[in-house]
Amino acid sequence: MRLDWGNPDRPNSYIGRSVPRPNAARLVEGRGRYVDDIVLPRMLHVAFVRSPHAHARILRIATDEAQSAKGVRRVFTGADLCDVCSPWVAVLAHLKGIKSAPQHPIAVERATWTGEPVAAVVAETRAAAEDGAALVDVDYEVLPAVVDMETALDPATPLIHPDLGDNLTFQRLHEKGDVDAIFSAASHVVEATFRTGRHTGVCLEPRSILAEWNPGERQLTVYHSTQAPHMMQSVLAKHLDLPESRVRVICGDVGGSYGIKVHVYPDEVATAAIARVMGRPIKFIADRTESFATDIHARDHRITGRIAVDENGKILAIDIDDLTGIGPYSVYPRTSAIEGNQVVNLCGGPYDFQTYRAQTTVVLQNKTPTCQYRAVGHPIACAVTEGLVDMAAEKVGLDPVEMRRRNLIADDAYPYTSAAGMKFEALSHHRSLEKLVALMDYKGLRAEQAQLRERGVYRGIGIASFIELTNPSPFMYGIGGARISAQDGCTVRMDPDGSVVALSGVTEQGQGTEAILAQIVAEAVGVEVGEVRIITGDTQTTPYGGGTWASRGAGIGGEAALQAGLALRANILEVAGAMLQAKADTLDIRAGRIVDSNGGIERMDLAELGRIVYFRGDTLPRELSREMVATRHYITSEYAFAFTNGVQASWLEVDVETGFVKLLKHWCVEDCGRIINPMLVDEQIRGGIVQGIGGALYEECLYDGDGQLLNANMADYLVPMAAEMPDMVVGHVETPTAESALGAKGAGEAGTAGAPGAVMNGINDALRPLGARLTEMPFTPERVLRALGKLTK
Amino acid sequence: MNAEGMFRRQVEVALTVNGEPVEARVDAGKHLVDFLRLDLGLTGSHAGCEHGVCGACTIRVNGEIVRGCLVLTAQLDGAEVWTVEGVSETGEMRALQDAFVQRNALQCGFCTPGMLFAAAELVERGGRPSREEIREHMSGNYCRCTGYEAIIDAIEQVTSDQEGAR
The missing domain is CATH 3.30.365.10 (Aldehyde oxidase/xanthine dehydrogenase, molybdopterin binding domain)
Structure with a gap:
């Protein structure tokens, strides 16, 4: 039977309506009912002793004092869990050459980042467990830490895992066409180096797990704040050596995840292993400091990019060199190479050109492991691409909107295969751009901008077109050998x-x-x-x-x-x-x-x-x-991924005296195919935009030269708050995918994909008359003032 | 070192929580949010940061909103405490709660009970605050899901309905 989508008066027409959420x-x-709200009979709590060093050999762990503390039931070291939990290595077969070291739930011989678990204390209450953890005495031999990703591969840099032979986890070079020939012959070439700040998801509900082993049923039941219950079932079964059928993962309410809660965390696996050993329910709720130090981080990239255009501004070629530091281990089971891989896959994505070179180099360092966080790689690829496109437009003397009109893939060009080899079924870049221009009254804003400039007010408009990868097939993880269902x-x-x-x-x-x-x-x-x-x-x-x-x-x-x-x-x-x-x-x-x-x-x-x-x-x-x-x-079968597209615009003002950026308004027009609930799609876009703005303006995990995380608390790590955020106008174009009857593509990451690029271009548009340009996120007042030459020390 | 004698490890308190009398002997260092969650089973208040920044544990004590993670239970002898469970029963935040649901001003819901208490304080002041004033007032509460706009919309709806009804 076919549903008559075009008729809003069709019977039972709930698809396409803004119905409030039943939950x-x-x-x-x-x-x-979040995990921490669940209390089970005889439940115990675990707290972890964590390495205070970025890299250290564990010489001796004295647990006696903790063991005899009030309320403490048992103390576990890494060695204690070796017999019940096997280590994991996060590699995928389709990421050629990727390597990582075996990782244990609790560090066994060496600690490799500040925050890595080195012992676990189980007690009657969380408070007693924490008090007990403070009594565990660990002797460390401090080892040199690899902190700077730029020098991670230098011969003089110590190796984090000597067995691997170097600090390189993964490298991929994609090349299409004669890139060097095009660049040397092009009318215009512009080049820039971009940095995206290492940041994290800051889920308001910290990572949470409650594991219970029932010896009578020989079943492990895990209440888990997760995005992927079946993946966790498979992982826990494998590493605790249980049949999958004897692991049950229950995921109730989750207090925010954004990709943070789709990974395997050592302390969570340790909690399940301890429950298996002790035969009692064990609860672990990360505290906020632990969250900052052990939730995955993301987006720690340095990207050098150049773009070649002809005299009319037509893009001829793009050349990208990406470097990213991922911490001491590739994160299980999705690996930490996907983000860099996505930068290669997605740079230049909205544009019609066929000569492209991109390389990503993924290196180890003694910092918190990084992995996939909302919009994986997209905000980086989008900001780099859109930054280069704006620079090229300026060089050619084109308005940014006109530059995009000349270069976006035509709406009737589909199916289309991008220079990176991505297959697009049907996108709507031009319709989306024209809708955006109308929604925001682009001409009116330009006029306002020009008037205000005469009065010394620096406002900017930033445009960012983007693509978003959704509806993944087994080509994302399954073909690499991961038991992650597509x-x-x-x-x-x-x-x-x-x-x-x-x-x-x-x-x-x-x-x-x-x-x-x-x-x-x-x-x-x-x-x-x-x-x-x-x-x-x-x-x-x-x-x-x-x-x-x-x-x-x-x-x-x-x-x-x-x-x-x-x-x-x-x-x-x-x-x-x-x-x-x-x-x-x-x-x-x-x-x-x-x-x-x-x-x-x-x-x-x-x-x-x-x-x-x-x-x-x-x-x-x-x-x-x-x-x-x-x-x-x-399951999708014709296309490896259903790509969506869209375009965002940021209208902002830069205070050139203080360096503060004030966001005035933000627009997004996106095309996620069939919209099931317009209100929910709009709210996904808005929430995503604000997370993207966080990375652009505020969020950064700051480390010192010894690999110490300096701002592991909510007071020092800034996230967007209500007072600083703009109102956001969201518009849609609907191009359903023909692969499914429903025709829906994803909408959860589009906002985050495009927002940082739009904000960056807006700031640079505002500062253009002053000759300043910023390409290093987050765009803090300090960096703005430095770009303006007002801070030189 | 044993601090016995210098101060008491445990303190007896008698207070009312959501209109019901509660007597308890609590550890001197126990925060109100832990007391509510662990001792009374009132899990609607959430611990997000435990240092007074995120606002997820915002509740009402003696008519004022406070951070449940910064208040010691031992200080609360004689106090009147209201949590989201209590105000849901009395219905005093019904308009805000309905507006939050209608406008989808929550996603994961973890920040929501705290958001509601912060918003209710503004609503009770009366008047028709501007969006900027609402944003300023709500800027002590983290939300990582919504991007805040829907929350501002919901509060604006309630303050404007309230003014319209006067």
């Missing part, structure tokens, strides 16, 4: 009262997954949205799936829900046809009632159908199938 009502009453499933069933329950493998972290699944299922089956309950986040009950990452919830999980809902609808209509002695295809389900397709006359409601199926099955024909449940799975 929001309990969250505003404080009735969420497929997702949904089971939809009708209960006797006519209500519908849907169980899905994608998860909810606040973005509204459960709301959009309810809308899709309601429309597919033909019931009111309030009659659909959604269950996610339990590996023992939901269909197998990947969870939520790479903006896959709506596009992958949504399609599975749509197909499962349609299958249930067909099953229901078959039964209804038998009951009403009508052909199934002359009947329909609307708002929970069986009706005649023509005319809509009500024949029976679903509760009556449910009563007969479940309690008076004897009255139905014996051969009639009466499956009031259907399961469907979905």
Whole structure:
């Protein structure tokens, strides 16, 4: 059956409407259930002793005093867990040459970053565990730390893992066309070096896990604040040497994740291992300092880029050299090479050119490990590309919007394969740009800008076009050997009262997954949205799936829900046809009632159908199938990824005396295909933009020369707050993917992908008359004043 | 060193929480948010940073909003404490809560109880604050999901409805 998308008055038309989220009502009453809210009988708490050194040999760990402290039940060192938990090595087969060292849940011989766990103290309360941890006495031999990624590969630099032979984790060079020839012949070449600051997600709910081993069932149950329950099930089973079927991961409410909670953390695995050893529930909740020092960091890149254009501003070639420092280990199981790899894949992404060279070099250092954080690599690639495009426009003498009109891939050029080899099914760069220009009154703002400049007020407009990778296929992780599902499933069933329950493998972290699944299922089956309950986040009950990452919830999980809902609808209509002695295809389900397709006359409601199926099955024909449940799975196959596109604009003012940047307004027009819930998409875009702004203006994990993290608290690590953020106007173009019936692509990362580039271009546009240019994020007042030459020391 | 005698490790307090009398013997160093969460099972207040910055533990004590992670329970003998669970029962924040749901002014919900207490303080002042004033007032509470705009919209809706009704 086909849904008549074009008709907003079609029956059960929940797809495309701004329905409030069903789980929001309990969250505003404080009735969420986050991991730390769960208390189990005989539960103990674990606190970790963490390395105060960036690199040190562990000589001796004295645990006696801690062991005998009040409330302490047991102390574990790395060696104590070696027999119950195997180490892991985070590599993927399709990332050629990637290497990393075995990583243990608790450091065994050496600590390799400040914050790495070196011992665990289990006690009756968290407070007692922390007091006990303070009594563990560790003798360290401090080793030289590798801090600067620029010198990580120098022969004189010590090796973090001597067995690896060097500090190089991964390197990839992509080359298409004769790059050097184009650059030497081009009318104009511009070049710049960009830096993106190492930052982190700062989930308001810290990482949290509660693990319980039941010896009677030989089952490990883990309550986990995670984005990928099935992946965690697989990882815990493998490294604790349990059958996957004997590990159950339950994920209730999650207090923010943004990619931070999709990785394997040593302290969390240690918690599960300790629960296995002690046979008692063990809870670990990271505190804020631990979060800063041990949540993955991201975006620590130095990128040198150049762009060649002809005399009309047409882009001829782009050349990128990316260097990133990822800490001492590639992070399991997704690896820490993906971000650099994405920089290679995505630079120049919106533009029509075919000569391209990009290299990423991924090196080890003694800092917190980095890995995939919201919009992985996109904000870097977008800022570098858009920075270069603006510089080229200036060189040629073109307005930034006109420069983009001349170079964005034409809307009728699809399918299109980019110079980086990315395949685009259908994008809408030009329609998006024109919509943005109209929304923001570009001409009006330019006029205002010119007037204000005469009065010494420096305002700027920054434009950033972007692409976003969503709906990943197994080409992202599966082909590399990781047990991370690109497929997702949904089971939809009708209960006797006519209500519908849907169980899905994608998860909810606040973005509204459960709301959009309810809308899709309601429309597919033909019931009111309030009659659909959604269950996610339990590996023992939901269909197998990947969870939520790479903006896959709506596009992958949504399609599975749509197909499962349609299958249930067909099953229901078959039964209804038998009951009403009508052909199934002359009947329909609307708002929970069986009706005649023509005319809509009500024949029976679903509760009556449910009563007969479940309690008076004897009255139905014996051969009639009466499956009031259907399961469907979905995986993308034609395209490795469903790319989305969009364009952002930032309108801001730079105070040239203080260096402060004031954001005045922000616009985003994006195309995520079929929109299921416009309000939720807009809020994903807005939240994403603000996280991107954080990286552009405020957020940076600062280290000293010894590898000490200097600002591991919320007072010193700045994030965007309400007073500094602008209002954001969000517009849409809808180009559904033809791969699925639903047509939805992802929307969770577009905001973050484009915002830093837009803000950077806005600042540089504001300062252009003063000859200043900034390319190092975050754009702090100090850096602005330095660029203006007002700070020279 | 044993500090016994210099100060008491445990302190007895009698207070009201959400209108109900509570008597307890608490560790002298126990913060209010831990007391509420661990001793009373009131898990609606969240500990986000434990040093008074993020605002997730914002609750009301004796009519004023405070950071639950900066207040010691031992200080609260005779105090009147309200948490999100209590004000949800009395219904006094219903308009704000409804506006937050309608406008999707929350995503993960972790900051929301604290946000509501901060917002309620502004709403109770009356008047029709500008968006800038609302943003300024809410700038002590972190939200990492929404980008704040929906929160500002929801509060603006409630303050303007309230003024309109006068």
